[in-house]
């Protein structure tokens with residue numbers, strides 16, 4: 001394990017992103033709720049933003065902090081973007097917007113008790129700029145149990161003009177005592193059409209590339225923006241080759257494949273996702289769906305070729321096997337063992353082709 005660097009509570013301004021409610025994509029229910037709560041002066045003292053990475057949890061937290069501190073908010077309660085408070089929010093230098101995130105000096109990044117203690121010391125004083133102090137804790141599931149316990153005290157006795165936002169993928173890994181003291185706000189994956197449009201506009205991608213990355217992103221624009229279409233196309237080629245080999249190979253081939261893939265978590269996740277989307281496309285084509293509904297629409301000729309060699313029964317089975325492996329990996333089962341079994345299953349079906 002790496003030697004811890006200098007102990008430094010990691011409280012810092014957030015990274016740039018949308019600053020206004022008007023720039024947030026999707027999440028209309030969350031925004032509607034926050035606006036209504038503000039109008040009724042019934043904002044909770046702590047929110048738990050729940051949803052996958054990259055769907056706007058941090059952006060909403062920033063927009064909320066900006067709107068709460070803006071000196072000339074717009075009529076629909078959004079920050080003006082021009083007042084001194086908004087300018088500091090945009091520059092990431094607002095003293096009353098704090099982000100508490102994991103320190104990364106160890107292999108497993110963690111939000112430490114020192115970070116929460118430093119935040120608690122801060123809450124003994126009113127917000128420095130006279131408005132609201134907004135703290136974003138993200139990802140909340142990375143809080144060390146001692147940190148979560150320390151935070152509980154703040155949640156039990158919320159200081160005035162303070163708003164806490166915990167962002168997490170799900171509540172399952174959080175203490176129930178923390179969850180019960182926050183108001184839950186479910187964030188939804190973004191609609192595919194919206195992610196495709198943003199990818200085309202922001203990255204100048206072709207429609208086929210934008211659709212391909214959108215399908216792999218699971219409705220997370222943040223993830224879609226980080227994916228490289230060429231790299232993913234290369235990985236897809238590898239996945240298709242592996243599936244082909246597994247279909248014909250010996251048991252030794254499945255074991256070797258499992259051993260190699262188990263070493264790389266990202267490649268493993270991508271294998272499962274790319275393969276699942278492949279079988280989904282074959283099933284869609286089989287139902288007569290138009291090419292524009294496919295994730296791999298740039299591979300139509302290959303898909304049509306494969307269609308002649310299999311049938312829905314085998315594609316359903318393969319999709320189900322991949323889904324089962326995915327569930328087992330998420331439950332932290334041994335990756336190599338899970339992949340051994342997946343390899344044998346795919347192989348068994350391959351021989352029936």
Ligand SMILES: [Zn+2]
Pocket residue numbers: 069070071072073079080081082083084085086
């Ligand atoms: Zn303003």
